[in-house]
Amino acid sequence: MSRTKPVQPAPTTAHDTAIDVLREHSLTTLVQRELERQIISGQLEAGAKLNEAEIAGELRVSRGPVREAFRALDQSGLVRTEKNRGVFVRQVSLEEAYEIYEVRAALDGLIGRLAAERILPAQLQRLREIVKRMHAASRALDAQAYFPLNIEFHAILGEAAGNRALLQNYQRIVNELNLYRREVIARSTESIPASTKDHESIVNAVAKGDGALAGRLLFEHVLNGRERLHRVLQSGPAQRAKAAQKVAT
Amino acid sequence: MSRTKPVQPAPTTAHDTAIDVLREHSLTTLVQRELERQIISGQLEAGAKLNEAEIAGELRVSRGPVREAFRALDQSGLVRTEKNRGVFVRQVSLEEAYEIYEVRAALDGLIGRLAAERILPAQLQRLREIVKRMHAASRALDAQAYFPLNIEFHAILGEAAGNRALLQNYQRIVNELNLYRREVIARSTESIPASTKDHESIVNAVAKGDGALAGRLLFEHVLNGRERLHRVLQSGPAQRAKAAQKVAT
DNA sequence: CAACAAAATATTGTTGACAATATACTAAAA
DNA sequence: TTTTAGTATATTGTCAACAATATTTTGTTG
Numbered sequence: 001m002s003r004t005k006p007v008q009p010a011p012t013t014a015h016d017t018a019i020d021v022l023r024e025h026s027l028t029t030l031v032q033r034e035l036e037r038q039i040i041s042g043q044l045e046a047g048a049k050l051n052e053a054e055i056a057g058e059l060r061v062s063r064g065p066v067r068e069a070f071r072a073l074d075q076s077g078l079v080r081t082e083k084n085r086g087v088f089v090r091q092v093s094l095e096e097a098y099e100i101y102e103v104r105a106a107l108d109g110l111i112g113r114l115a116a117e118r119i120l121p122a123q124l125q126r127l128r129e130i131v132k133r134m135h136a137a138s139r140a141l142d143a144q145a146y147f148p149l150n151i152e153f154h155a156i157l158g159e160a161a162g163n164r165a166l167l168q169n170y171q172r173i174v175n176e177l178n179l180y181r182r183e184v185i186a187r188s189t190e191s192i193p194a195s196t197k198d199h200e201s202i203v204n205a206v207a208k209g210d211g212a213l214a215g216r217l218l219f220e221h222v223l224n225g226r227e228r229l230h231r232v233l234q235s236g237p238a239q240r241a242k243a244a245q246k247v248a249t
Numbered sequence: 250m251s252r253t254k255p256v257q258p259a260p261t262t263a264h265d266t267a268i269d270v271l272r273e274h275s276l277t278t279l280v281q282r283e284l285e286r287q288i289i290s291g292q293l294e295a296g297a298k299l300n301e302a303e304i305a306g307e308l309r310v311s312r313g314p315v316r317e318a319f320r321a322l323d324q325s326g327l328v329r330t331e332k333n334r335g336v337f338v339r340q341v342s343l344e345e346a347y348e349i350y351e352v353r354a355a356l357d358g359l360i361g362r363l364a365a366e367r368i369l370p371a372q373l374q375r376l377r378e379i380v381k382r383m384h385a386a387s388r389a390l391d392a393q394a395y396f397p398l399n400i401e402f403h404a405i406l407g408e409a410a411g412n413r414a415l416l417q418n419y420q421r422i423v424n425e426l427n428l429y430r431r432e433v434i435a436r437s438t439e440s441i442p443a444s445t446k447d448h449e450s451i452v453n454a455v456a457k458g459d460g461a462l463a464g465r466l467l468f469e470h471v472l473n474g475r476e477r478l479h480r481v482l483q484s485g486p487a488q489r490a491k492a493a494q495k496v497a498t
Numbered sequence: 499c500a501a502c503a504a505a506a507t508a509t510t511g512t513t514g515a516c517a518a519t520a521t522a523c524t525a526a527a528a
Numbered sequence: 529t530t531t532t533a534g535t536a537t538a539t540t541g542t543c544a545a546c547a548a549t550a551t552t553t554t555g556t557t558g
Contacts, residue, residue: 024332025332026332026510026511026512027511027512028320028511051539052539052540053538053539053540061512061513062512062513062514063513063514063540064313064316064511064512064513064514065511065512065513067313067317067540067541068316068317068319068320069320070317071277071317071318071320071321071324072320072321072323072324074321075320075321075324075325076324083273083274083275083519083540083541084518084519084520084539084540084541085519085520085521085539085540086520086539086540096413096414099412099413099414099415100414102359102363102412102414102415103356103359103412103414103415103418105359106355106356106358106359106415107352107355107356109355109358110351110352110354110355114351163348163351163352164345164348165345165348165349165351165352165425166348166351166352166355169352169418169422173418176414275540275541275542276541276542277541300509301509301510302508302509302510310542310543311542311543311544312510312543312544313541313542313543313544314541314542314543316510316511332510332511332549333509333510333511333548333549333550334509334510334549334550334551335509335510335550
């Protein structure tokens with residue numbers, strides 16, 4: 001917490017911003033964000049039990065704020081609460097993931113539709129550059145380079161849609177899907193070429209201002225991703241390990 | 250655990266259920282539900298400040314569970330929190346309502362698409378009956394009878410879609426829209442005939458199993474509703490009061 | 499009387515303590 | 529050895545007190 005370095009003569013902006021952080025955010029918010037980060041990043045893995053006292057101790061706060069953060073995380077679908085037993089990082093089953101994919105498809109479809117109508121030239125330019133880099137990563141079968149591009153691609157589109165309520169719901173859904181750890185497996189290099197083609201078509205539709213087409217393409221893009229996941233999961237443990245290894249490298 | 254009541258010879262059902270309620274739900278959950286109910290019903294009106302101590306006193310609990318419930322409600326979009334100032338029933342602006350309508354359209358579109366594929370004969374039968382009653386209410390311009398039918402109609406469709414994740418997100422969105430108090434105004438008798446026609450077309454598409462059509466119709470149905478709202482709001486204070494009165498009666 | 503300053507009050511933020519429940523452990527019996 | 533009952537420990541649920549911050553009231557000054 002104490003960013004105040006006694007050595008430094010001028011406790012200027014650095015100190016002020018630290019104060020501002022505490023002025024704006026309560027301990028509950030800080031705890032919530034930190035746990036969110038740990039869950040999303042996989043640092044806290046699915047199914048893990050969150051011990052109130054332990055977390056409170058690590059973050060140097062009392063159990064109150066931790067419990068409040070738990071309620072928020074529960075509502076946002078990142079953890080599940082069992083009365084008198086504790087809270088656990090949510091495990092998303094295959095069936096749930098399937099359902100969530102459908103919801104994401106609908107929201108992404110809307111994003112495409114709106115983005116095609118409202119996107120700014122600068123944003124379109126960024127999309128084109130990303131697709132270009134995706135092609136390169138695709139040719140090199142470089143998953144490590146591809147996935148951040150994929151995330152950025154959808155982030156730009158979400159932004160371009162210009163609908164805060166939509167973006168908020170979308171983000172929550174995407175977070176939930178990321179809980180489905182096995183999804184990582186699906187992020188094998190196999191799906192990259194097809195996915196890249198999808199992205200290119202989407203950008204073209206958006207560039208044309210064809211909202212209906214862009215919406216449909218994005219809708220199908222998400223469901224295609226779901227099917228790719230399905231196929232990888234059915235390919236058996238051996239291939240799965242292999243696919244996962246490709247990613248891990 | 251000890252169900253053995255030395256005094257009572259027959260630990261009756263009423264008592265058992267009360268015990269079960271406390272076994273399953275924490276005070277936080279109870280507070281959350283009660284506040285949800287009051288907000289949705291309008292008993293707590295938009296913008297109202299929620300006083301921790303006051304609510305805790307009314308519900309006979311301490312402030313802890315109330316604060317936890319606040320965090321959950323905040324996350325679900327029903328209240329807004331200002332640090333060191335308190336929590337307030339969320340006020341949804343016209344702009345926000347517009348955005349939320351778009352999200353609802355997308356989700357309702359998905360509901361239509363899925364319901365057309367998965368609906369059960371019994372559910373379809375219920376939909377047909379509702380539409381029949383809607384026609385009656387429409388002819389009589391009976392808003393009081395119409396609106397519950399409308400709610401039930403969409404509830405059945407949501408159920409028929411058979412996607413829990415979807416239904417959950419849908420419900421949250423609808424709750425948020427209900428915070429837009431002025432929406433009530435839009436529920437004037439004027440929109441009933443058009444809305445009824447929409448519903449009839451939707452049922453037909455669902456009955457045919459035409460998911461694409463049902464989805465599109467529901468998507469447009471929601472956006473039509475938004476436009477009807479827009480028109481009523483632009484019709485000026487006089488007409489607005491008149492329209493509201495029609496509903497209130 | 500208006501505007502400002504300062505005290506008094508009310509409200510939220512945080513903490514630690516206690517109660518209720520679940521889990522882990524130990525020992526006795528089959 | 530396995531099972532089970534009972535006990536000890538750990539963890540969650542709830543509460544009340546304290547600290548920090550906002551709001552209101554009061555009083556003073558121009």
